[in-house]
Amino acid sequence: MPSEGVELSPSENILTNEEILRLAALFVKSGVTKIRLTGGEPTVRKGISEIIAGLNELRPQGLKSIAMTSNGLSLHRRLPDLISSGLSHLNLSLDTLDEFRFELMTRRRGLHAVLRTLDVALASLPYVKLNVVVVKGLNDSEVLDFVAMTKDKPIYVRFIEFMPFTAPDELNDTARTYKIPGHTGNFGFISSMSDHFCATCNRLRITADGQIKVCLFDAKEVSLRDELRRGATDSELLETIGRAVLGKQEKHVGMQDIDVVTNRPMILIGARPDRRSNSYFFSQPINRQSITASFIPVLHRFSSSSASLPRLSHLDNTGRASMVDVGDKLPTKRIATACGRIYIPEVAYELVTATYPALDPTGSDSNPSHIAAAKARRKGDALTVAQLAAITGAKQTSSLIPLCHPLALSNISVVLSPEVSAADGAGARRYSIVCRATVSCEGKTGVEMEALTAVSVGLLTVWDMLKAVAGEEMEIGEIRVIEKTGGTHDFTRV
Known part of the structure; x- marks a missing residue:
C-alpha cells in the first residue's frame, strides 16, 4: 500500500454480494472445493460476514474450505463471528515480529493487535498460516524467529519472495514445505519469482470488479462482471471461464519483460489498461479444484508504451516511487x-x-x-x-x-x-x-x-x-x- 493511500473505485464497478455468490456457486458446482477471500484487506468490505455465510451454504454442493487472508489488525474482534458464519481457515500477513520494523513496513502501528488475532485464531481453528514476505536487509534476519514459532503451536509459516502468491498446503501447493522433527507446525518457501510451479497450479483469480485472471504474470483478463450484467446464463458464463482457463500458459508468462510489461503487481490485481480501478475481488482455481477470492483497493497508473522515452530510475513500471536496486552493482x-x-x-x-x-x-x-x-x-x-x-x-x-x-x-x-x-x-x-x-x-x-x-x-x-x-x-x-x-x-x- 503506497504511503499516500489509494483512490477507491466507484462502487458500481465492484461485484455485488449476489454476483460474488452466484459465481462462487457456479465454480463449486463445477468441482471447486476451496474459496479464499484475500486482499487488500477483506475485512474492510461491507457485508463480509454475509458473503462468508452465503459461501457456507455451498458446502452441500461440495465446498470444503472457506479461507481468508488478512492483515489481522482488527480481526481479533470479528473473528469469532466470522468462524461462526463458516470461516474455516486463516492466513495472517505478518512480515516481522519487531514492533519498530512492523511500523516501518506497514506504515502503521499494530503488531500487538496482529499477535492477538493469532492467539484468537489458534484457539478456534485447527491451524493458522503466516505469510511472511522476506526482504533482504530488512527482515531476513527474523527467519529463524518465525521458524521457532512452529515449535509448540500449529502455525504454518510461508516465506514468500517479494512478488507473492497465496499458498495452500496441498497437492497443488505453491510452497516447498519443511517440518522440524518435534515441531507442531511447519514452514515453507514460495519462490514465485525464481521458480515456477505452473504444472501443478490449480488457481484462478477473480478480481473485485469481476475480471478472471489465470496467472499473476499474465496481463490478459476476461470480464465476468460484464457477462453477468448483460444477463448471461450459467452455461454462457462457464463457456467464458473455460476460454480463459484454456489460455493459461505452460509457465510464468513474460518473465524476461516483467519490468516493462504493463501488468498488475499484487496491490493492483484487477486494474485494466483502458481504465482506472482500485477495489478488487479475486479468486484462483485452474483444474476446478480451488478458488481464492480477495478484495484489493488499488490505483493503477500507466506509463507511455514508447520504449524510446526516458525512464525515471526511481519509478517502477506502475509509476510509483521505488528505491533503485543496486544489489548487482560492484562497489x-x-x-x-x-x-x-x-x-x-x-x-x-x-x-x-x-x-x-x-x-x-x-x-x-x-x-x-x-x-x-x-x-x-x-x-x-x-x-x-x-x-x-x-x-x-x-x-x-x-x-x-x-x-x-x-x-x-x-x-x-x-x-x-x-x-x-x-x-x-x-x-x-x-x-x-x-x-x-x-x-x-x-x-x-x-x-x-x-x-x-x-x-x-x-x-x-x-x-x-x-x-x-x-x-x-x-x-x-x-x-x-x-x-x-x-x-x-x-x-x-x-
Missing part, C-alpha cells in the same frame, strides 16, 4: 563535488570577514548596526558553523531524501569562501559566499546527493546566521554538481 570509489552560492549585502559580508571588538558587557551600546552585528555573532563564527552543518547534512542525506540509499561515507570536505565580484557598469559589486563540498565513499551508488545536500544545508545555515542583519536581501542559487567520478557516467563541469 567502486565514488567521489562527487557540488557547489552553490549565497548572495549577501555588504554589511553581512563585512560581518563574516571582519574582526569585531568584544561585545559591550554593559549593554550600553545603542548603535543599531552594532546591536544587529552582536545578535548575529552570538551564534558563533558563521562559516565554521555552516561548515559543520554541511558535513552533518551530508551524513543525514538518506534520512532527508526518502529514496536515497544510506552510504558509509569515507570523507566529507566542505569549504566556504567569501567572494566579491568585480564592479559592474554601474559601479556596484556583489558579495557572496561560495560553498563547495566534496564527498567520497566506497559503494554501489554515487554520492552526488550527499554533496548537494551538504552545499544546501551549508548555505541555509549561513542564511540563518546572517538573517538578523540581511534576511530580506539574501539569495541562494547556482547549486549544482560540478564533478562526479567512479560511476557509469562520470563528468566535470567547467
Whole structure:
C-alpha cells in the first residue's frame, strides 16, 4: 500500500454480494472445493460476514474450505463471528515480529493487535498460516524467529519472495514445505519469482470488479462482471471461464519483460489498461479444484508504451516511487563535488570577514548596526558553523531524501569562501559566499546527493546566521554538481 493511500473505485464497478455468490456457486458446482477471500484487506468490505455465510451454504454442493487472508489488525474482534458464519481457515500477513520494523513496513502501528488475532485464531481453528514476505536487509534476519514459532503451536509459516502468491498446503501447493522433527507446525518457501510451479497450479483469480485472471504474470483478463450484467446464463458464463482457463500458459508468462510489461503487481490485481480501478475481488482455481477470492483497493497508473522515452530510475513500471536496486552493482570509489552560492549585502559580508571588538558587557551600546552585528555573532563564527552543518547534512542525506540509499561515507570536505565580484557598469559589486563540498565513499551508488545536500544545508545555515542583519536581501542559487567520478557516467563541469 503506497504511503499516500489509494483512490477507491466507484462502487458500481465492484461485484455485488449476489454476483460474488452466484459465481462462487457456479465454480463449486463445477468441482471447486476451496474459496479464499484475500486482499487488500477483506475485512474492510461491507457485508463480509454475509458473503462468508452465503459461501457456507455451498458446502452441500461440495465446498470444503472457506479461507481468508488478512492483515489481522482488527480481526481479533470479528473473528469469532466470522468462524461462526463458516470461516474455516486463516492466513495472517505478518512480515516481522519487531514492533519498530512492523511500523516501518506497514506504515502503521499494530503488531500487538496482529499477535492477538493469532492467539484468537489458534484457539478456534485447527491451524493458522503466516505469510511472511522476506526482504533482504530488512527482515531476513527474523527467519529463524518465525521458524521457532512452529515449535509448540500449529502455525504454518510461508516465506514468500517479494512478488507473492497465496499458498495452500496441498497437492497443488505453491510452497516447498519443511517440518522440524518435534515441531507442531511447519514452514515453507514460495519462490514465485525464481521458480515456477505452473504444472501443478490449480488457481484462478477473480478480481473485485469481476475480471478472471489465470496467472499473476499474465496481463490478459476476461470480464465476468460484464457477462453477468448483460444477463448471461450459467452455461454462457462457464463457456467464458473455460476460454480463459484454456489460455493459461505452460509457465510464468513474460518473465524476461516483467519490468516493462504493463501488468498488475499484487496491490493492483484487477486494474485494466483502458481504465482506472482500485477495489478488487479475486479468486484462483485452474483444474476446478480451488478458488481464492480477495478484495484489493488499488490505483493503477500507466506509463507511455514508447520504449524510446526516458525512464525515471526511481519509478517502477506502475509509476510509483521505488528505491533503485543496486544489489548487482560492484562497489567502486565514488567521489562527487557540488557547489552553490549565497548572495549577501555588504554589511553581512563585512560581518563574516571582519574582526569585531568584544561585545559591550554593559549593554550600553545603542548603535543599531552594532546591536544587529552582536545578535548575529552570538551564534558563533558563521562559516565554521555552516561548515559543520554541511558535513552533518551530508551524513543525514538518506534520512532527508526518502529514496536515497544510506552510504558509509569515507570523507566529507566542505569549504566556504567569501567572494566579491568585480564592479559592474554601474559601479556596484556583489558579495557572496561560495560553498563547495566534496564527498567520497566506497559503494554501489554515487554520492552526488550527499554533496548537494551538504552545499544546501551549508548555505541555509549561513542564511540563518546572517538573517538578523540581511534576511530580506539574501539569495541562494547556482547549486549544482560540478564533478562526479567512479560511476557509469562520470563528468566535470567547467
